[in-house]
Amino acid sequence: MFEYSMIQPLFWMAIGLLTAVFFLGLRYWFQDLKIRMYWWKWLVVAIWLILLAVTLGGAFTLIGENEPKAGVRFLLFFGIIILLIGGGIWKIVARK
Amino acid sequence: MNRRKFLKYAGLASGSLAMAGVSAGSFMAGRSKDSYTGWGRTPYGKDQFFNRTPFLVEKPTYQIVGKPERITYVENIFRRNSEFFRLLMNRHPDGITWDKSQGIEGLPEPLKTYYTNHPSAFEEFFRMREKAREQRTNWPKYKDKYHLADAWSTAHSSFLGGPALFPAEPSGPPEEADFKGVNPNPLPLKSPEHGSKLIKKIAHSFGATLVGIARIKKEWVYQGSLRGVGRVDFEVPEHWKNAVVFAVPHEWESFYANPVYGTSYDAYSMLRFISGKLEVFIKEIGYSARSHVPPGQYDLIMPPLGIDAGLGELGRNGILITPELGGNTRLAAISTDMPLIADKPIDAGINKFCKKCKICADECPSGSISFDDAPKHVIRGFKRWKIDQDKCYTAWNSFATSHAKGCRICLAVCPYSRKNNWIHTLAREVDPRDPTGVTSKAMLEMQKNFFDYPGANEYLPPPDGNNKTFGKPPDWLLTEEWFDV
Numbered sequence: 125m126f127e128y129s130m131i132q133p134l135f136w137m138a139i140g141l142l143t144a145v146f147f148l149g150l151r152y153w154f155q156d157l158k159i160r161m162y163w164w165k166w167l168v169v170a171i172w173l174i175l176l177a178v179t180l181g182g183a184f185t186l187i188g189e190n191e192p193k194a195g196v197r198f199l200l201f202f203g204i205i206i207l208l209i210g211g212g213i214w215k216i217v218a219r220k
Numbered sequence: 221m222n223r224r225k226f227l228k229y230a231g232l233a234s235g236s237l238a239m240a241g242v243s244a245g246s247f248m249a250g251r252s253k254d255s256y257t258g259w260g261r262t263p264y265g266k267d268q269f270f271n272r273t274p275f276l277v278e279k280p281t282y283q284i285v286g287k288p289e290r291i292t293y294v295e296n297i298f299r300r301n302s303e304f305f306r307l308l309m310n311r312h313p314d315g316i317t318w319d320k321s322q323g324i325e326g327l328p329e330p331l332k333t334y335y336t337n338h339p340s341a342f343e344e345f346f347r348m349r350e351k352a353r354e355q356r357t358n359w360p361k362y363k364d365k366y367h368l369a370d371a372w373s374t375a376h377s378s379f380l381g382g383p384a385l386f387p388a389e390p391s392g393p394p395e396e397a398d399f400k401g402v403n404p405n406p407l408p409l410k411s412p413e414h415g416s417k418l419i420k421k422i423a424h425s426f427g428a429t430l431v432g433i434a435r436i437k438k439e440w441v442y443q444g445s446l447r448g449v450g451r452v453d454f455e456v457p458e459h460w461k462n463a464v465v466f467a468v469p470h471e472w473e474s475f476y477a478n479p480v481y482g483t484s485y486d487a488y489s490m491l492r493f494i495s496g497k498l499e500v501f502i503k504e505i506g507y508s509a510r511s512h513v514p515p516g517q518y519d520l521i522m523p524p525l526g527i528d529a530g531l532g533e534l535g536r537n538g539i540l541i542t543p544e545l546g547g548n549t550r551l552a553a554i555s556t557d558m559p560l561i562a563d564k565p566i567d568a569g570i571n572k573f574c575k576k577c578k579i580c581a582d583e584c585p586s587g588s589i590s591f592d593d594a595p596k597h598v599i600r601g602f603k604r605w606k607i608d609q610d611k612c613y614t615a616w617n618s619f620a621t622s623h624a625k626g627c628r629i630c631l632a633v634c635p636y637s638r639k640n641n642w643i644h645t646l647a648r649e650v651d652p653r654d655p656t657g658v659t660s661k662a663m664l665e666m667q668k669n670f671f672d673y674p675g676a677n678e679y680l681p682p683p684d685g686n687n688k689t690f691g692k693p694p695d696w697l698l699t700e701e702w703f704d705v
Contacts, residue, residue, distance in 0.1 A: 137241075185643045186670075190476075190692055194670040201670075 157218075165217050172206075172213050179206050259427070265420065267429040269640065270543035272530055272566050275652060280565035281533045282524060288601035290438060291521055293445035294334045297609040298516050303331060304345060313451075320346070330444060344610035352617035352624060358681065362620040367699040369481045370622050372474070376485035379492075380515065387496035387511040390448035394457040397448045398508040398555070406506020412559040419464055419560065422501055426494045428466035430542060432529025432563045436460045436555060439600065440524050447519055459508045459557040463520060465529040466494060467540075469548040470628070472639075476691025478628040479585070479619050479679055487550035488514040495552045507558035514552060522551040530563035533570040537580040537589050537630035538607040541570050543648055546636030547580075568652040570636065573660050574605075579667065580630035583690075585679040586615035589630060620681045629679055632690045635667045 150169070154161050179202040187195035221229075253266040261267055294300040307318050307328070316328045324335045324342055335342040363370070379386065390397035409415050416433055423431040438456045440463075446454050468490045469475070474482045495511040502509035512518040523540045526532060532542035532549065542549045543566075581589040588608040590597075597606040616624040631637060638644040651659045674688035681687050695701050 182643050185641055189639060189641075191671060193672055197670040198666070 159218055161217075168213055169217060172210055175209070176206050179203055262427055262429060263425040265424040265431070268424075268431070268544060270568075270648065272543075272568075275566040275568040276530065276564040277567045278564070280524075280527045281567050281571045282527055283595065283603040284601060285598050285603045286601040288437070288439035290441055290443040291600060292330060292334075292443045293451075294330045296442070296516075297613050299445065300331070300334065301345065301348075301613070307331070338610075340608075341610040344608075344614055348610070348614040348617050351614050355617055355619070355621075355681075356623075358620070359622055362681070362687075363622065364703075364705040365699060366480055366620060366622075367703065367705070368697045369474075369483070369693075369699075372697060373483035373485055373621075373625055376483055376489045379489065380485070386492060387499050387513065389517060390510060392448050394446070394448065394460070394510065398457070398459060398510045400503075401500070402503045402508060403506045409505075409559060412561045415559050416561045419498075419502070419558070423464060423466050423494065423498055426497045426501075427468065427490055428494050429469060430467040430531050430544060430549070432465050432526070432531045433560045434463045434465055434525045434528035435562045436463050436520065436525075437528070440520050440528075442519050442521065447517065460510075460555040461557050462560045462562065463512075463525050463529070463553045463555050464498065464502075464560070465522070465525045465531060465551060465553045466491070466498075467526070467531060467542065467545065467549045467551050468494070469545045470550065470631075473691070473694035474697055475548055475628065475637075476632055477689040477693035477697070478632045479626070479689070480621060480687060481689055481693040481697045482626075482628050482632070484515070484550070484626045484628065491550060491552040495554060498554055502554060502556050502558055505558075507556050509558075510555045512553045512555065514550065520553055520555060522553060525553055526551050527565055528562070530566050533566070533568065534604065535570065535580070535634065535636075536574040536578065536605050537584075537634070538605065539631065541574075541634060541636050543568055543570070543636070543652075544640070546638060547631035547634035548637045569660065572657075573635075573651070573664070576660070576664055577635060577667075579633050579635065579673070583629055583633045583673055583676055583679075584612075584615075585618075585627065585629060585676050585685070586611045587676065588612040588615070615680070618680055618684075620687050627679075629690060633673060635663065 151161070179199065182202070183195045183199035185195075186192075186198055189195075253261050253264045256264075294303065306312055307316065310317055312318075312328065314328070318326055318328070324332060324339065326332075327335060419433070420431045436456070441456045441460070444453055445451050468487050470482060470484075470487045474486070476482075492511075492513045495513045499509040499511045510519070512520045512522070523534055523538070526540040526542075526549070527534060531551075532540045535541040535547060537547065539547055540549050540551060541547050575594055578591060581591050586608070588611045590605040590607070592605060595604045597604060599606070612627070613624070616626055619625070619627065636648075638647075647659070647663050651663060654660070674690065677685045678688040679685055679690075699705055
């Protein structure tokens with residue numbers, strides 16, 4: 125399924141590191157915005173980020189496959205849905 | 221435990237986990253067959269990556285509605301047409317001559333019976349000839365543009381004629397021909413299970429992407445013509461017990477750029493090499509073997525054997541669709557008396573998906589593929605979608621190629637003919653496990669709304685179309701990239 129080249133484990137390690145740093149930063153953002161975060165709020169945020177990653181990944185995979193129009197349509201369709209969901213999630217998460 | 225202490229231990233645990241992850245990832249990097257270069261995955265069967273176990277079924281997904289019948293050789297368009305051409309060129313083996321004014325009534329058997337039952341096929345034969353003539357006249361207009369594609373296809377087909385044909389055509393009855401060169405002192409095989417495992421590994425090592433084993437049912441054996449013997453009705457030879465069925469795909473990018481840049485011969489030539497070598501191998505270990513290979517050297521029909529061997533399911537377009545290769549699955553087989561365990565067929569929802577999809581029917585330049593929601597024609601005792609092979613062959617003769625070289629649009633546009641990357645793997649794995657059908661509906665909507673299709677007629681040359689291809693051709697087949705044209 126995946127190609128285990130030299131670069132791939134290093135790439136995913138770097139992505140993991142960046143994600144960890146991102147969540148640390150996000151924690152401080154929420155603290156500064158005086159938003160109280162509970163475990164379920166973190167879970168909702170994490171699921172949304174996974175969906176965003178899948179949308180971006182899907183679109184760029186199709187573009188990489190020489191299907192640029194399909195990739196852009198995929199991005200527009202799911203991107204708008206993900207942004208709308210993101211707006212809804214923000215309203216829930218931002219409740220103090 | 222205070223926060224500081226907790227973080228200290230959590231840090232140690234995370235570090236250990238990260239190191240374990242690095243070790244596991246590195247081990248996989250060292251061990252995985254995916255890291256092999258070139259065609260290195262193939263010998264280990266790693267192209268056959270779809271887990272069929274959850275989808276094994278007792279009964280194959282084709283629908284038996286009557287008494288299954290054997291297929292007569294004239295039902296195959298290539299063998300029927302070559303017989304007709306021989307007649308028109310006054311080369312009939314019995315010296316019979318015929319001209320069109322004599323009509324179907326004046327044709328010799330078995331052509332007379334076939335065309336009496338299929339009068340539209342008779343008319344289509346002459347339409348095809350007309351299109352072929354027209355295309356031969358038009359070819360000088362296209363021969364520079366498609367110079368490389370034509371050369372590439374010709375290279376792949378170059379060994380398909382002449383005395384050096386490999387594998388050699390059988391000569392004499394199967395009871396003799398299939399045993400020529402068989403080792404008279406074979407070692408005792410431990411068990412049929414060992415035989416199956418061994419033969420699959422060997423077939424993969426010869427380059428087969430997919431391999432399966434099926435029992436040979438008599439309805440999968442042609443009637444009326446037997447290679448090595450001639451035009452005879454025959455009983456299925458006793459020693460045609462099992463078929464080792466194997467498949468390879470076409471080269472990816474040229475396949476997407478069908479019809480004018482793709483060729484069937486790239487896969488055909490690979491299949492012939494695999495089959496020829498496997499035939500020799502099976503004989504060397506003491507069993508009879510006969511190759512059934514493209515383009516026309518078959519005594520067995522391939523798609524139902526592929527279904528029985530658990531490789532895939534029959535598609536609306538009349539070909540075998542497999543989870544790994546989709547419609548990009550070209551088949552060959554070896555019939556043998558080697559004791560083998562037959563694989564079970566699968567039901568991975570491909571047939572059900574075909575009922576809804578119809579993309580191949582929409583895009584078929586000849587309109588040969590049925591739009592029926594479900595198969596309704598009973599053909600030799602099986603309910604299936606009907607393919608108008610005569611109209612299909614007329615389209616072959618209409619494309620901007622040097623001669624009729626096939627089409628493959630229905631293979632290329634098939635939603636199952638997709639790459640092996642995460643997004644298509646996700647679809648491939650989730651869809652057959654979703655009993656609600658929501659996934660396949662969503663996939664189909666995305667396929668139809670996100671992807672562009674040129675449209676059936678566009679693949680044809682002007683004035684009917686614009687020589688469009690389904691995908692972008694690779695630069696190495698674009699003549700204008702390398703030559704002044």
